[in-house]
Amino acid sequence: MAFRPIFVPGSTKGALFKxxxxxxxxxxxxxASQKKKNVAELHAEASFLGFGEILEVSTKSDSELGRRLSAFRLDVELSGISSKIECIYQASKVFEKGGPFEEIVHLSPLEAKRYFKARKLGLIKCFSFKGQRYENLPFHAFYDWLFLRALAEHKLFLSERLSRFDAFSDIEFNPSKSINTQARSVAIIATLIKRDQLDACASDFDFFRAHLEKIEKKTSTQIQLGLGSFEAEKSKK
Incomplete structure (x- = not known):
């Protein structure tokens, strides 16, 4: 048996996700066959909890939409540089003992993710790209914001499609080992589209951070407890 989270979009008020x-x-x-079985098991159990349609957001998704929304597939532009979300996220990391590592921005997403595997760099202190600093609180804010930037121009396409789903999952995400998950990012986007706030949040990182601070206290506590003593995210997309 295992526990994994699903992420439910917020309503027109309050938290951005549950x-x-x-x-x-x-x-x-x-x-991949085993991971697909796990997706099916997770979704089946979630249905017993009252959740209808659930979209798996990862390269292991049976849905083309779910695969296209992966950080390994989506392109994002930041400070004039365009690359996959995963690459820009990894390249922007500033650790206690080094960073950022902008030279890896044009590696493949998998290569960029594995770049820090054998390095002892300490905790992530913040993010920085092309001289622009991005704070590390809330801990998942920068990662989520990159998704907002990547998808804001597609909000009309996503509005109808994301509204079909009650929740989003990411079978690769283990909250005891990692902080970021594509499922949370997409749930937040679904909420912001509903509230007509996606453009404003995508264009201003600090404005988006202010919205995240409205997340329910219980949810925020769970996110922070999931930190442990991580040095770099270990989940695979």
Whole structure:
């Protein structure tokens, strides 16, 4: 058995998302077939909790939309540089003992993610790209914001499609090992589209951070407790 969260978009007021932990049968193994089984198990159990349509947001999704929304697939522009979300996120990291690492921005997403695997750099202090600093609080803010920037121009396309889903999942995300998840990012986007605030948040990082601070106290506490003593995110997209 395993526990994994699904992320529910917020309503027209209040929190931008709700995180719901779901227990389900876990199929061991790294093969894509095993991960797809886990997605099916997670969604089946979530349906018993009253959630209807759930979109898996990762490269393991059975849905083309879910695969296209992966950080490994989406392009984002920041400070005049365009690359995959995963690459810009990794290149922007500033650790206690080094960073940013803008030279990796044009690596493949997988290469960029693995770049820090054997490095002892300490905790992430902030993010910086082309001289622009981005604060690390809330801890997932910068990652989510990159998704907002990547998808703001597609809000009309996404408005109808995302509204079909009650929640979003990311089978690769383990909250005990990582902070960021594509599922949370997409749930936030669904909420901001509903509130007609996506453009404003995508254009101003600090404005978006202010919105995140309105998240329910319980949700924020869960996010921070998930930090542990991580040095770099270990989840795979």
């Amino acid at each position: 995180e719901v932990s779901v227990q389900f049968n876990w199929h061991r193994g790294m093969a």
